[in-house]
Amino acid sequence: MPVELPELPYSRTALQPHISAQTLDLHHGRHHRAYVDRVNAGIAGTELAEASLEDIVLGSQGSLFEAAAQAWNHAFYWQCLHPRAGDEPHGPLAERIARHFGDVQKLREEFNRAALAVFGSGWVWLVQHADGSLAIVSTRNANTPLTGTSTPLLACDVWEHAYYTDHQSDRAAYLRAFWRLVNWDFVASQLR
Numbered sequence: 452m453p454v455e456l457p458e459l460p461y462s463r464t465a466l467q468p469h470i471s472a473q474t475l476d477l478h479h480g481r482h483h484r485a486y487v488d489r490v491n492a493g494i495a496g497t498e499l500a501e502a503s504l505e506d507i508v509l510g511s512q513g514s515l516f517e518a519a520a521q522a523w524n525h526a527f528y529w530q531c532l533h534p535r536a537g538d539e540p541h542g543p544l545a546e547r548i549a550r551h552f553g554d555v556q557k558l559r560e561e562f563n564r565a566a567l568a569v570f571g572s573g574w575v576w577l578v579q580h581a582d583g584s585l586a587i588v589s590t591r592n593a594n595t596p597l598t599g600t601s602t603p604l605l606a607c608d609v610w611e612h613a614y615y616t617d618h619q620s621d622r623a624a625y626l627r628a629f630w631r632l633v634n635w636d637f638v639a640s641q642l643r
């Protein structure tokens with residue numbers, strides 16, 4: 452059963468003007484698709500041929516791991532966004548954020564610092580540790596919290612392909628756009 456490229460959970464123009472249709476065409480239609488295609492080429496005829504994407508991430512190394520982790524990270528990232536700009540966290544998620552960061556603005560500031568500090572390509576995550584605490588972590592290149600003990604709640608792709616079309620190399624401008632699009636209901640749904 453090959454791994455499939457998930458459909459975007461919104462139309463290709465839905466995130467404009469913050470993330471353009473051109474960026475989604477490139478990022479989802481070319482980069483994400485290429486990772487999925489590489490996974491399927493890598494698992495064909497192996498013991499992972501019928502495995503879930505999560506199990507492929509956990510059971511592979513090298514270039515297959517990189518492609519599988521990128522396929523998983525991107526599928527998660529698309530779900531972290533939605534077109535209802537200006538949303539704020541509420542309910543139990545807002546209470547957790549207040550407890551661990553003070554407020555959502557402080558979370559954003561810490562997240563942005565981590566995002567701007569990633570040298571080259573990588574990801575920034577809001578995660579829930581096994582003890583229930585929330586934290587900001589960054590991962591290099593394809594690496595993903597999926598291989599650790601923390602639960603990912605929110606992901607930001609800081610590979611340049613995520614923002615070059617819209618913002619050239621201005622990662623800070625991309626982060627401002629990202630925060631306009633965060634799907635806090637999805638983030639809350641990932642809490643354990």
Ligand SMILES: [Fe+2]
Nearest residue numbers: 482608610613
């Ligand atoms: Fe990406």
